Amino acid sequence: MLESMQPIKVLEGVSPDAIPSAVLESSVPLVLKGLVKSWPIVRAAEQSALDGFEYLCQFYNGELVNTAIGDTSNTGAIFYNQDYSGFSYERARSSLANVYNNIKNLQASGSQRAYYVDSAPVDFCVPGFREQNDLNLGEFKPRVSLWMGNKTIVSAHHDIPDNIACVVIGKRRFVLFPPNQLENLYIGPLDFNPAGPAISMVDLHNPDFEKYPRYREALAHAQVAELESGDAIYIPSMWWHHVEGLMPFNLMVNYWWTSFPGYIGSPQDAFTHALMNIRSLPADERQHWKNLFDYYIFDASEETVAHIPKEKLGILGDMDEMTVRRLRSQLLNRLNR
Numbered sequence: 468m469l470e471s472m473q474p475i476k477v478l479e480g481v482s483p484d485a486i487p488s489a490v491l492e493s494s495v496p497l498v499l500k501g502l503v504k505s506w507p508i509v510r511a512a513e514q515s516a517l518d519g520f521e522y523l524c525q526f527y528n529g530e531l532v533n534t535a536i537g538d539t540s541n542t543g544a545i546f547y548n549q550d551y552s553g554f555s556y557e558r559a560r561s562s563l564a565n566v567y568n569n570i571k572n573l574q575a576s577g578s579q580r581a582y583y584v585d586s587a588p589v590d591f592c593v594p595g596f597r598e599q600n601d602l603n604l605g606e607f608k609p610r611v612s613l614w615m616g617n618k619t620i621v622s623a624h625h626d627i628p629d630n631i632a633c634v635v636i637g638k639r640r641f642v643l644f645p646p647n648q649l650e651n652l653y654i655g656p657l658d659f660n661p662a663g664p665a666i667s668m669v670d671l672h673n674p675d676f677e678k679y680p681r682y683r684e685a686l687a688h689a690q691v692a693e694l695e696s697g698d699a700i701y702i703p704s705m706w707w708h709h710v711e712g713l714m715p716f717n718l719m720v721n722y723w724w725t726s727f728p729g730y731i732g733s734p735q736d737a738f739t740h741a742l743m744n745i746r747s748l749p750a751d752e753r754q755h756w757k758n759l760f761d762y763y764i765f766d767a768s769e770e771t772v773a774h775i776p777k778e779k780l781g782i783l784g785d786m787d788e789m790t791v792r793r794l795r796s797q798l799l800n801r802l803n804r
Contacts (some may be wrong), residue, residue: 468672475692475700477641477697491604491629492726496643496690497701499625503633504697504722508602512636516716519636519696520567520572523718526593526765531560532613533587536662543622545581545622545661548670553677554661558582563592563615567716568667570617574715583616585662589720602631602722609722616712621665623709624660625654628723633699637717641700643690644670650705653687655767657742671709722758730788732795 477498481490483505494665503509512519535545535556548555561569564586570582587610589596597611610628623644632641643650650669660666669679675685693713694700702708704725745756762771763783772783782794 468638469642469691472686472689472691472796475641475690477692477717485774486602486604486631486780491607492700494698494703496641496692496703496706497764498692498694499631499699499701501697502631502699502795503600505604506633506697506721508596508600508635508718510698512718516636516714520563521717523593523596524563526799527563528592529562530592530716531562532592533565533586534561534566535583535585537582539580542579543581543618544589544622545583545585546620546622547655547661553630554646556661566615570716573617577725579618581619583614583619585611585614586597587615588649589613600635600720601635602633603725604631604722607724607726609698609724612721614719614721614722617715618717619712621662621666621710622669622671624662624664625705625707626664626723627704627733628725629704630702630723631699632714632719632721634694634696634700635698635718635720637712637714638693638695638717639717640691640711640713641691641702643702644685645659645688646705646707648685648688648707652680653682667707667709729787730787730791730792 473498473762475498477500478490479500481487481499481502483503490499508519508522511522515559522569536559538548540549541555542570544554544555547553566584573580573582576736592613602609614632623642625646632639654665655668657665663675669675669682674682674686745753748756772780773784777784782790
């Protein structure tokens, strides 16, 4: 199945000190081959995974991190349990050293249980790490996180920010689906899910096509890449990505950023509000709101407001920070009534 997937486009020779705008503004995913091969942690990991981990630990300040620990029936997937009443793992707080030792113990015992650290903030847990191991994203101010674990599997999900994920120890496989494959991925609950974002309910490696017939179409649009230590992948906003750790110990550093100003807030807020306010309306009213959204937002152009004097455009004009703060204050007052 993986062999039939389209490979993700590969770029070579990109420097972590000068990532071109063509990458940061790309609308399609890109493998950035060897992007961080010069990082000291990658060079240490060339000796062994332990050497790479010990390099990381020289910056570690002892802060506990969030972990997911698979239950006895778990075989690596960060997923639901069999009856979907909960999840196939337990959450705990732990030190990085304890996580590493437990991963080694699981490997020694032959267990396939997942052991996973997700989105540990780099600047908070390993301050100073980025002084020697970092990407220059120009004007963007990214959120930088650590992801550490054994042979874990996270089902297809999407993130709102753009993302560059850098494999520094081990190997990872990424299978990506374009945003327009939403209806074919059989996405689970929005507010009850194991990964934070909602995930595909389909097992990529053993799909039940009787239960999920449209998944065949999603697979026809899938793109795949296997990244070694030193490689990175650029994942545009809203692209679905299934991620697997392929080695007994894997460490990844990822950079999230948005192309819109922080003061605007997340589009997720508007989506959540629409679920509450619009989704339950009668069909004819929903269609009316759909027309308004299309006209003023999704299909908006200069022609949309060409008949309005420029000085009277108000919120149909450019949104500066003061305008956004005023609108947010008005929304909060309405929501709190």
